[in-house]
Amino acid sequence: xxxxxxxxxxxxxxKAKWEWSELYKKEDWWAIWxxxxxxxxxxxxxxxxxxxxxDQKLSQAQAIKQAEEARTGKAFETIEWHQxxxxxxxxxxxxxxxxxxxxxxLSTPGRWASNPxxxxxxxxxxxxxxxxxAQPAYAEAQEKTKAxxxxxxxxQAAAAAAxxxxxxxxxxxxxxxxxxxxxxxxxSSARSRANTxxxxxxxxxxxxxxxxxxxxxxxxxxMDISTSNFVKGFAFVFLLAIVAEIIGGNxxxxxxxxxxxxxxxxxxxxxxNTVGTPKFIQDAAQTEYFIKTGLVLLGAEILFGKxxxxxxxxxxxxxxxxPTVLVLTFIFGQKVIxxxxxxxxxxxxxxxxxxxxxxxxxxxxxxxxxxxxxTIALGxxxxxxxxxxxxxxxxxxxxxxHPVLGGAWIGGTIDSTGAVVAAGAFLGExxxxxxxxxxxxxxxxxxxxxxxxxxxxxxxVDCVPGQxxxxxxxxxxxxxxxxxxxxxxIVFSAMLEAMGPRGxxxxxxxxxxxxxxxxxxxxxxxxxxxxxxxxxxxxxxRHFKGGKPVILYVCGQSLNLILTLTMAYIMFFIVFPGxxxxx
Amino acid sequence: MxxxxxxxxxxxxxxxxxxxSSRMGKFFVGLAMIWMFxxxxxxxxxxxxxxxxxxxxxxxxxxxxxxxxxTQSEETYQAGxxxxxxxxxxxx
Numbered sequence: 209x210x211x212x213x214x215x216x217x218x219x220x221x222x223k224a225k226w227e228w229s230e231l232y233k234k235e236d237w238w239a240i241w242x243x244x245x246x247x248x249x250x251x252x253x254x255x256x257x258x259x260x261x262x263d264q265k266l267s268q269a270q271a272i273k274q275a276e277e278a279r280t281g282k283a284f285e286t287i288e289w290h291q292x293x294x295x296x297x298x299x300x301x302x303x304x305x306x307x308x309x310x311x312x313x314l315s316t317p318g319r320w321a322s323n324p325x326x327x328x329x330x331x332x333x334x335x336x337x338x339x340x341x342a343q344p345a346y347a348e349a350q351e352k353t354k355a356x357x358x359x360x361x362x363x364q365a366a367a368a369a370a371x372x373x374x375x376x377x378x379x380x381x382x383x384x385x386x387x388x389x390x391x392x393x394x395x396s397s398a399r400s401r402a403n404t405x406x407x408x409x410x411x412x413x414x415x416x417x418x419x420x421x422x423x424x425x426x427x428x429x430x431m432d433i434s435t436s437n438f439v440k441g442f443a444f445v446f447l448l449a450i451v452a453e454i455i456g457g458n459x460x461x462x463x464x465x466x467x468x469x470x471x472x473x474x475x476x477x478x479x480x481n482t483v484g485t486p487k488f489i490q491d492a493a494q495t496e497y498f499i500k501t502g503l504v505l506l507g508a509e510i511l512f513g514k515x516x517x518x519x520x521x522x523x524x525x526x527x528x529x530x531p532t533v534l535v536l537t538f539i540f541g542q543k544v545i546x547x548x549x550x551x552x553x554x555x556x557x558x559x560x561x562x563x564x565x566x567x568x569x570x571x572x573x574x575x576x577x578x579x580x581x582x583t584i585a586l587g588x589x590x591x592x593x594x595x596x597x598x599x600x601x602x603x604x605x606x607x608x609x610h611p612v613l614g615g616a617w618i619g620g621t622i623d624s625t626g627a628v629v630a631a632g633a634f635l636g637e638x639x640x641x642x643x644x645x646x647x648x649x650x651x652x653x654x655x656x657x658x659x660x661x662x663x664x665x666x667x668x669v670d671c672v673p674g675q676x677x678x679x680x681x682x683x684x685x686x687x688x689x690x691x692x693x694x695x696x697x698i699v700f701s702a703m704l705e706a707m708g709p710r711g712x713x714x715x716x717x718x719x720x721x722x723x724x725x726x727x728x729x730x731x732x733x734x735x736x737x738x739x740x741x742x743x744x745x746x747x748x749x750r751h752f753k754g755g756k757p758v759i760l761y762v763c764g765q766s767l768n769l770i771l772t773l774t775m776a777y778i779m780f781f782i783v784f785p786g787x788x789x790x791x
Numbered sequence: 792m793x794x795x796x797x798x799x800x801x802x803x804x805x806x807x808x809x810x811x812s813s814r815m816g817k818f819f820v821g822l823a824m825i826w827m828f829x830x831x832x833x834x835x836x837x838x839x840x841x842x843x844x845x846x847x848x849x850x851x852x853x854x855x856x857x858x859x860x861x862t863q864s865e866e867t868y869q870a871g872x873x874x875x876x877x878x879x880x881x882x883x
Contacts, residue, residue, distance in 0.1 A: 283880035463849045482818035509862045538834045539797030565859035626858030629866045641870035648861040790877045
């Protein structure tokens with residue numbers, strides 16, 4: 209407590225007070241205003257411009273799916289069902305002309321294997337070389353898809369002749385359809401390579417840098433930030449973010465999950481702790497400003513309708529085990545390991561048991577953790593995620609665990625979505641689907657966690673011992689950006705539910721994935737470059753004394769592994785075995 | 792007196808230069824470590840028998856293990872509709 213008081217004295221005053229000027233002087237409110245402007249602009253761009261005949265196409269596809277469901281009378285996805293499903297998921301507002309233009313402006317540097325310059329520029333001659341090399345593979349993939357489709361049609365016809373009552377024939381047909389889908393997926397990848405186009409991202413990157421500079425510098429005029437220094441230093445912060453994006457775009461690092469965020473921090477720290485960060489760059493490294501604006505946008509992606517995606521088993525695994533592990537790990541950190549900083553303890557605990565990077569960012573901002581504490585949590589998360597992404601599926605396959613159980617275990621314990629999908633893919637399609645869905649439900653939880661942590665910190669942690677905090681006092685101290693985060697979540701969840709299947713096309717695959725998500729990714733990478741540029745190795749080393757954060761992570765993750773596996777087994781094999789059979 | 796000042800300035804300049812060289816040295820050592828991690832350590836690790844099968848699957852399926860939220864993952868979007876269908880069928 210002494211450390212908390214020493215670190216943030218402004219939060220323990222007995223009588224904080226509300227001033228209306230906070231609405232334009234505090235970064236929390238600026239984050240809300242800027243976030244809401246972006247969300248409103250996104251809605252104005254996308255909602256009036258749906259893909260042509262969207263309602264007709266959706267209803268046709270739905271009619272086909274229903275007819276196929278009635279024909280088979282069971283959880284059997286026919287070829288026609290998959291084709292209709294592909295039509296539905298292929299309807300995306302972001303694939304319209306204007307959506308592609310926005311994507312071009314908001315895109316980050318591309319992928320590369322041996323030449324980093326390819327992340328920024330691909331010449332016509334290089335594109336032609338890739339196209340010509342890819343042509344034979346594409347032609348071969350097309351032939352394979354045709355053959356696989358013929359086999360799948362024959363197998364499905366045999367199953368249909370038996371009215372889908374013969375389990376043996378059904379299994380054969382399902383296997384043939386699965387192979388056809390894999391062949392289609394391979395053909396799609398081959399087609400992308402065969403249609404490789406040249407690009408030059410540099411003009412767009414300069415353009416987006418200028419737009420971000422203007423966008424954020426407006427707020428600096430009202431807050432206690434030197435606008436001239438912000439303008440001078442922003443290009444450097446942006447440049448570091450670009451370098452981190454280029455490093456993170458390397459195919460090897462991408463496979464391991466060591467993405468741009470960690471390189472932004474490491475690159476910034478390398479500069480700050482060796483050659484030093486000049487003052488004018490420090491003024492542009494506005495971590496909180498960028499991160500809170502990004503978090504308001506992230507709120508819109510927290511869609512509460514998703515928590516029912518896998519029924520009650522998912523809710524028990526993600527929404528009962530996760531908070532239980534979070535609370536127990538936090539108590540363990542305080543009482544047993546005696547971590548001196550409560551903010552470090554809760555950030556590591558949330559990062560480890562909820563969903564890695566995004567949970568760490570939201571929790572750290574809600575409890576006002578230091579930059580170094582967030583860096584420690586993220587660094588450990590990325591390292592342990594890389595290890596678990598390899599170790600967990602290897603173990604599951606070695607012991608012959610059921611893919612539904614294994615998938616649920618992976619989804620509930622591995623931190624980041626990408627690593628969950630990668631580990632789940634090792635178990636096959638069902639394992640991957642279950643793992644990804646459980647992780648999605650867990651992702652939605654960060655809204656509740658961030659809100660809970662913010663309230664708990666205001667009411668219980670940031671107080672002098674024995675202090676009774678009134679409701680108004682909690683309001684004064686509350687990190688206001690969390691309100692924007694929660695409000696964005698509620699509004700977009702309600703809109704998505706109200707719009708039905710059209711909501712997926714226009715909101716999920718339009719406003720969110722086509723506009724606010726790329727912006728949110730940009731704001732986070734700017735925030736992480738800022739964290740690196742203003743972080744101190746010595747301060748981090750102080751937190752690492754005795755290896756306490758690592759012990760906390762390992763013990764918490766061990767508990768998480770045991771409880772998640774136990775709950776997944778109870779839910780999928782004792783309480784709802786029917787669901788397991790269906791999946 | 793002048794000589795004393797000159798020596799003092801000279802020492803101070805030398806110290807600054809030494810500090811600058813030391814900082815630049817650390818900076819380049821850091822860069823070299825990142826380079827080694829990217830181009831030597833991880834590519835070698837990918838060839839280990841325990842790790843190779845998973846990395847092969849990631850490469851073949853073109854999975855981006857960097858994604859930290861479900862809206863970044865195309866696979867999660869597909870998974871949602873498939874699981875939903877199967878659960879609806881199970882309820883019938």
